[in-house]
Amino acid sequence: DGGITQSPKYLFRKEGQNVTLSCEQNLNHDAMYWYRQDPGQGLRLIYYSQIVNDFQKGDIAEGYSVSREKKESFPLTVTSAQKNPTAFYLCASSIGHPGETQYFGPGTRLLVL
């Protein structure tokens, strides 16, 4: 999992602002994911991508957008439409199919000013 990096570690968002969280992996994994974790809660899937230029909505995609232009990168944009964005955001990747073992990045904590 050391091959997955996320930046920044902390991010502050102002009202009405879009912010983008970075996720990069050098594991040559095909699939990548974004999860949201609220305090004391489990992992909720936002978006996932199995191959370049293709991605699917997870369970809580509203207010978020993603792109997958390169195999190594899967950035997440938290739009102004997401009214409660404060959370810990985790990126993960896996070889091949989405049901395989996922390896997580260190996370980005998003806070609203």
Added chain:
Amino acid sequence: GENVEQHPSTLSVQEGDSAVIKCTYSDSASNYFPWYKQELGKRPQLIIDIRSNVGEKKDQRIAVTLNKTAKHFSLHITETQPEDSAVYFCAASRSGTSYGKLTFGQGTILTVHP
């Protein structure tokens, strides 16, 4: 879709005791069951996993058992130590298929008292 229920939500044990966390799943086609450990403020890390072709797997003080008939699997930690204190998540999926995403349980907060 798959639904994974995890119990208990919190578990407190004395150092040296055993800890057991149980998960049930709904999709009988699920065939891959990983367990993750997440320390406070850190990323979840895979600690052990099991596939449906085996009933038990062990790695030092950690073991996982699977009962496909009852659709439940459990994490067993023996001789617990304070550094085992963390949140543990189970998950289930149809591995090897194009639509089998990992579905996570809600997590168990394990506290090991010295």
